[in-house]
Amino acid sequence: MVLIPGIVAIHDEMIGWRHEFHRHPEISFHEHRTAAKVAELLRSFGLDEIVEGVGSTGVLGILKNDEGPVIALRADMDALAFSDQGQHDHKSTADGVTHACGHDGHVAMLLGSAKYLSFSRRFRGTVVFVFQPAEEVTGGAKHLLEQGFLERYGVQSIFAVHSFPGLAAGRISITPGTALAAVDNFKITITGRSGHAGAPHLARDPIAAAGAMISRLQTIATRTVDPIDSVVVAVTSIQSSSNLHNVIPESVRLKGTVRYLNPAYGKPVPMEMKAIVDGVAAAHGVIASIEYKRSTPPLINASPACEFATNVAKSLLGDDGVVQLPPMMGGEDFAYYLQRIPGVFAFIGNGEDSASLHNAAFDFNDKALPVGASYFVRMVETSLPL
Numbered sequence: 001m002v003l004i005p006g007i008v009a010i011h012d013e014m015i016g017w018r019h020e021f022h023r024h025p026e027i028s029f030h031e032h033r034t035a036a037k038v039a040e041l042l043r044s045f046g047l048d049e050i051v052e053g054v055g056s057t058g059v060l061g062i063l064k065n066d067e068g069p070v071i072a073l074r075a076d077m078d079a080l081a082f083s084d085q086g087q088h089d090h091k092s093t094a095d096g097v098t099h100a101c102g103h104d105g106h107v108a109m110l111l112g113s114a115k116y117l118s119f120s121r122r123f124r125g126t127v128v129f130v131f132q133p134a135e136e137v138t139g140g141a142k143h144l145l146e147q148g149f150l151e152r153y154g155v156q157s158i159f160a161v162h163s164f165p166g167l168a169a170g171r172i173s174i175t176p177g178t179a180l181a182a183v184d185n186f187k188i189t190i191t192g193r194s195g196h197a198g199a200p201h202l203a204r205d206p207i208a209a210a211g212a213m214i215s216r217l218q219t220i221a222t223r224t225v226d227p228i229d230s231v232v233v234a235v236t237s238i239q240s241s242s243n244l245h246n247v248i249p250e251s252v253r254l255k256g257t258v259r260y261l262n263p264a265y266g267k268p269v270p271m272e273m274k275a276i277v278d279g280v281a282a283a284h285g286v287i288a289s290i291e292y293k294r295s296t297p298p299l300i301n302a303s304p305a306c307e308f309a310t311n312v313a314k315s316l317l318g319d320d321g322v323v324q325l326p327p328m329m330g331g332e333d334f335a336y337y338l339q340r341i342p343g344v345f346a347f348i349g350n351g352e353d354s355a356s357l358h359n360a361a362f363d364f365n366d367k368a369l370p371v372g373a374s375y376f377v378r379m380v381e382t383s384l385p386l
Contacts, residue, residue, distance in 0.1 A: 001170070001317050004374040006116050013115075014369045017041070018108035019090035022363070025079030025097045025104070028134035031057045034077045034107070038131050041111055045118040047129075055143030061114055061129035062153065068125025071383045072150075072158040072343075073376050074334065075110035076103045076135035085360035101357050102163030102350065105364030105372070107131060109161065112373035117380060125384035128153050138183065138295045141333035150340060157305065158343035159379055160334050161372050163364055164325070165356050167349030170371040172313040173325040174346045176306040180299035181230070181259040182266060183331030184292065188213065188277055192286040194242070194250040206252040209284035210238065213254070216276045224272055231269060232259040232329055259329040263298055299335035302342050309344040312378050317371070348372050 017037075026034055035057045042050050042061040049062035057077075084091050084098035092098045114129050128149070134140030149155070167173060190210055195203025214235050225231045235256040242249035258269055270292045281288035313322045325347060334345045348368050355361040 001321060003316060003370050004116070004377055006120065007112060007370050007373045007377060010112055010115060011370045014108045014112045014373065015366045017111055018104050018364060018366065018369065021104035021107055022090045022099050023093050025092050025094050025099045027081050027097055028078040028137040028140070029056045031077045031133050035059050035131065038107065038111065042114060045115045047114065047118055054149060055133060055140055055147055057133040058140065058144055059131040060149060063114065063118055063127045065121045066124045068384050070126040070128065070154045070156050071380060072128040072130050072155045073110055073113065074130040074132055074158060074160040075106035076132050076140065077107055078103060078134050078136050080136060080358060082360055086363045088363055098360065100359060100362040101136065102364045105163055105369065106161065109369055109372035110376065112369065113376035116377055122386060123380050123384035124386050126153065127380050128155055135333055138333040141336040145336055145340065155341060157383065158337045158341055159309065161346045161348045161375060163350045163368065164347035165350045165354035166352060167347065169349050169351040169365045169367045171321050171323060171349040172317060172346055172375065173323045174301065174306055174310050174313065174344060175325055175327060176301055176303050178261045178298050178300050178327050179345060180332050180335065181261050181329045182263065182298045183295040184258040185295055186256055186258065186273065187291045188254040188288060189251060190281065190286055190288045191251045195248045197246045197248055200248060203248040204285050205248050206286050207240065207249065209280055209286045210252045210254060212284065213277060213280045216280055217273060220269060220272050225265065229262050230260065230329065231265055259331065261298055261327055296331045296333050297335045297339060299332050299345055300338055301344050305342045305344045309346060312382050313375060316374050316378055
């Protein structure tokens with residue numbers, strides 16, 4: 001591992017930023033304190049332009065050095081709405097909010113690269129540092145794109161890294177092709193006729209229909225989809241209109257998620273779900289409806305960009321420091337950027353004994369900070385050579 005000395009020199013500073021962000025987490029589209037701190041630091045680094053309020057609470061930092069190509073580097077800023085159960089001195093001070101997905105570390109790494117590059121200027125072209133809000137609700141990337149920052153600055157490629165538990169701290173994984181799944185969400189409402197639990201024949205039981213519906217939905221992945229492909233149809237919430245032990249409720253609501261790696265399943269899966277919902281409802285004498293919402297598309301790392309990013313990572317970490325994780329069923333709104341321009345979404349190891357992402361005890365591994373920042377810097381220097 002041969003990291004950039006100027007990045008290693010500001011490791012402690014990056015740790016300080018990261019811990020401050022962890023102590024003061026903010027949920028999606030409410031990253032006001034975080035964004036203000038980011039903008040303050042970018043100004044102190046001497047960037048050429050700082051744009052605040054992008055996509056609601058996002059921040060762009062623009063660094064120019066002569067004419068040349070334009071590259072963007074992205075970090076997400078939002079936290080999750082549950083309490084921090086970590087055992088560290090930088091524990092969240094916000095009630096019911098914590099950085100359990102590593103976004104505090106992502107921001108600190110990008111700030112570190114911005115500080116170094118603003119001083120070194122060892123590139124020819126423009127770097128756009130993208131501090132994005134609301135990745136967790138998969139809306140932030142779309143908001144930024146709708147405001148046209150790619151067109152405004154002529155961005156030609158974009159790169160990001162995300163913390164990954166289970167991978168040795170500081171190692172980088174780059175998966176060519178489809179790396180993460182599409183994320184769709186659904187809500188099914190089943191309406192029957194309420195009644196006394198001791199006289200079920202006088203009611204139309206939506207719970208019985210819901211049970212049959214849940215079981216039947218699982219056959220989509222096992223009987224409708226090619227076994228070579230991966231599709232998940234998961235019912236994750238069941239809510240009844242009654243919580244009494246002796247009442248058959250009037251209605252039941254199911255919520256869940258659909259995941260798939262192959263975009264071709266984006267149309268047939270919801271169609272099959274509707275057919276199942278309608279069929280089961282008819283068989284049980286109830287009324288049912290389904291609301292299906294598309295959230296993010298599959299995240300696809302284009303092959304030429306992957307080869308480039310892999311070589312950049314290996315120049316820092318050596319061949320053994322760069323791995324290729326298999327595709328996963330998690331989702332990321334970075335996929336929206338990759339639908340528009342080339343780029344790569346990489347993972348950076350958080351340690352083999354790390355708590356999982358979205359776990360209340362998760363904490364970003366500070367050892368990864370100089371690795372991620374060096375990766376960003378080397379990406380810029382290699383993409384925009386003097």
